[in-house]
Amino acid sequence: xxxxxxxxxxxxxxxxxxxxxxxxxxxxxxxxxxxxxxxxxxxxxxxxxxxxxxxxxxxxxxxxxxxxxxxxxxxxxxxxxxxxxxxxxxxxxxxxxxxxxxxxxxxxxxxxxxxxxxxxxxxxxxxxxxxxxxxxxxxxxxxxxxxxxxxxxxxxxxxxxxxxxxxxxxxxxxxxxxxxxxxxxxxxxxxxxxxxxxxxxxxxxxxxxxxxxxxxxxxxxxxxxxxxxxxxxxxxxxxxxxxxxxxxxxxxxxxxxxxxxxxxxxxxxxxxxxxxxxxxxxxxxxxxxxxxxxxxxxxxxxxxxxxxxxxxxxxxxxxxxxxxxxxxxxxxxxxxxxxxxxxxxxxxxxxxxx
Ligand SMILES: *Cc1c(COP(=O)(O)O)cnc(C)c1O
Numbered sequence: 001x002x003x004x005x006x007x008x009x010x011x012x013x014x015x016x017x018x019x020x021x022x023x024x025x026x027x028x029x030x031x032x033x034x035x036x037x038x039x040x041x042x043x044x045x046x047x048x049x050x051x052x053x054x055x056x057x058x059x060x061x062x063x064x065x066x067x068x069x070x071x072x073x074x075x076x077x078x079x080x081x082x083x084x085x086x087x088x089x090x091x092x093x094x095x096x097x098x099x100x101x102x103x104x105x106x107x108x109x110x111x112x113x114x115x116x117x118x119x120x121x122x123x124x125x126x127x128x129x130x131x132x133x134x135x136x137x138x139x140x141x142x143x144x145x146x147x148x149x150x151x152x153x154x155x156x157x158x159x160x161x162x163x164x165x166x167x168x169x170x171x172x173x174x175x176x177x178x179x180x181x182x183x184x185x186x187x188x189x190x191x192x193x194x195x196x197x198x199x200x201x202x203x204x205x206x207x208x209x210x211x212x213x214x215x216x217x218x219x220x221x222x223x224x225x226x227x228x229x230x231x232x233x234x235x236x237x238x239x240x241x242x243x244x245x246x247x248x249x250x251x252x253x254x255x256x257x258x259x260x261x262x263x264x265x266x267x268x269x270x271x272x273x274x275x276x277x278x279x280x281x282x283x284x285x286x287x288x289x290x291x292x293x294x295x296x297x298x299x300x301x302x303x304x305x306x307x308x309x310x311x312x313x314x315x316x317x318x319x320x321x322x323x324x325x326x327x328x329x330x331x332x333x334x335x336x337x338x339x340x341x342x343x344x345x346x347x348x349x350x351x352x353x354x
Contacts, residue, residue, distance in 0.1 A: 010179055010205045012232045015097050015151055020240055028243040030060050058248040065251045068258050069226065075198055078231045081238060082246050086187060086212040086225030090154075091118050092237050093183060093208065093227075097151045098124040105152040106145055108137060110161060110326035112185060115154040125149075130327050135162045135292070137170045143177060151180045157197075158188040161323045161334045163294030165194045175204045181233070183208045190216035190268050191275075192295035198228045205230050215297060216268050219257055222250040271297050271337050278337060281347040286354075289331070298336045306331040309353065316349040 013021070029045035048055045066077045073080075083089035098105065104125035107115045111131075119126035127145045132138050142153065153174065157166040175182050184197045186209055197209050208229040214220035224246065227237065257264065279299060282288050287309060290302035303309045306324045310333060313320055321334040337343065 008179065012205065012230070012236070015180060016236055017095075017097060017099050020096050020236065023239070025239040026243050028057070028060050030057055031243070054248055056248075058244050058246065058251060060243045062246050062251055065246075065254055065258075068255060072258060072261070073198060073228070075201070075228055079201060079228055079234055081227040081229075081234050081241065083225045083227065083241065084245050084250075085214065085223040086185070086210045086227075087114055087118075088223075088245060089210050089225045089227040089237075090114060090183070090185075091122075092241055093152060093181070094118050094122040094124055096236050096240055097181065098122060099149075100124060103149045103151045104147070105154065106142060106150060107154050108142075108156075110135075110159075110323070110329050111154070111156045112160045112187075131162075133328060135159065135164045135328070136167055137174065139170060139173055142174065146178060146180075150178075152183055153178055153180065154183050154185065156185040156187070157194075158192050158295035160187065160296065161298070161300055161321070161326060161329065161332070163292055163296045163298060163300050165192055165295045168194070171197070175207055178206065181206050181208050181229075183210065185210050187212045187215055188296035191272060191297045194295060201228060201230065205232070208233060213254060213257070216271075217257060217264055218267060219254065222253045224250050224254050270340070274337050274340055274343050275299065277340075278335065278343050278347065282350065285350055298334050300329070300332050300334050302329075302331050303333055304331065306333050309333060312353050313349065316352075318346055318349060 033044060042056070045057055047057065062082050066080050066082065069080060070077045081089065083092065100123035104127055105115070105119055106127045106129055109128050109130055116126050129138055129141045129145050155166055155171060155174070157171070158164060159166065171182070171184065184207070186196055189196050189211060197207060201207060208227060211226050211228070213222060213224040227234070275294060275297065279291060282291055282299070282301060287304045288301055289304060292300045294300070300323065306322050310320065310322045323329045323332040323334050326332065338346065
């Protein structure tokens with residue numbers, strides 16, 4: 001395999017856009033005076049002083065929430081950045097490291113569509129290196145696609161829409177030969193048996209991990225995503241993030257949810273066992289041609305005719321995702337795992353289809 005080692009040591013500052021390196025970050029009132037908890041009269045941020053529970057700006061560094069996440073994940077706060085969904089975190093990575101009309105990223109279709117959308121939005125080249133037919137990385141082609149302007153490589157693991165995890169040995173090799181940042185999107189990690197790459201942060205200065213409260217944590221409505229990386233990477237992102245990017249309601253709701261850790265774990269366990277139930281039921285359907293292994297809360301299924309089966313399901317009140325137009329996913333339907341009774345109803349509906 002022609003995936004030779006890096007020729008020079010990793011140097012983060014070399015990756016940072018020049019304007020970002022030079023800029024003076026916005027300094028908010030809440031940055032300049034950090035409350036020590038004692039009674040003070042706050043006349044520094046032009047807020048309305050009459051208390052209604054939300055009249056004050058949120059904590060720009062989300063200290064309480066971060067300390068709770070740090071405890072749960074076993075990662076020090078200085079290696080965590082929070083954003084308005086992981087979509088904002090991904091956008092910040094583009095804005096910090098990719099020079100418009102010059103730099104490039106690599107994405108690995110079939111995968112999450114947002115990486116490509118953000119590349120277009122930021123006027124950053126997107127080199128697509130398709131997965132192998134078994135949904136693993138084509139490391140040789142990735143290595144060939146890398147050039148001096150390639151700043152980021154996006155790996156989604158478990159991958160959306162295919163459901164599989166990317167083999168750890170492949171990601172290790174990628175981290176070894178690529179001198180930019182390897183961004184591993186772990187939106188579905190809690191449904192997986194694989195260990196999170198957050199455990200390897202100390203080993204790899206070019207490793208960035210994103211996670212979200214939108215899937216396993218059941219909080220898609222509050223918009224909260226996290227980024228775990230070296231202190232150096234997080235410092236760069238902190239310089240450019242909007243000061244109050246995570247609002248107060250979101251911070252409070254996320255805290256409440258984390259304080260119900262057992263509920264989160266029970267829901268994850270239930271969804272995993274429901275995934276098994278659905279898979280078993282689908283295996284005997286005549287129009288199902290192939291089912292792919294899933295480490296996520298959805299299953300990708302290859303059917304005889306995706307458009308037809310999509311319509312039939314819709315007529316019975318089920319909305320699934322037709323992924324047929326994605327590379328390697330022809331006639332692929334993606335089913336999100338619902339509640340046990342929703343899944344039972346889905347199975348009944350599927351069995352009626354001839
Ligand atoms: C759903 C999903 C996300 C979540 O994005 P948020 O902005 O945090 O809601 C991120 N990555 C992938 C691959 C997803 O499927």
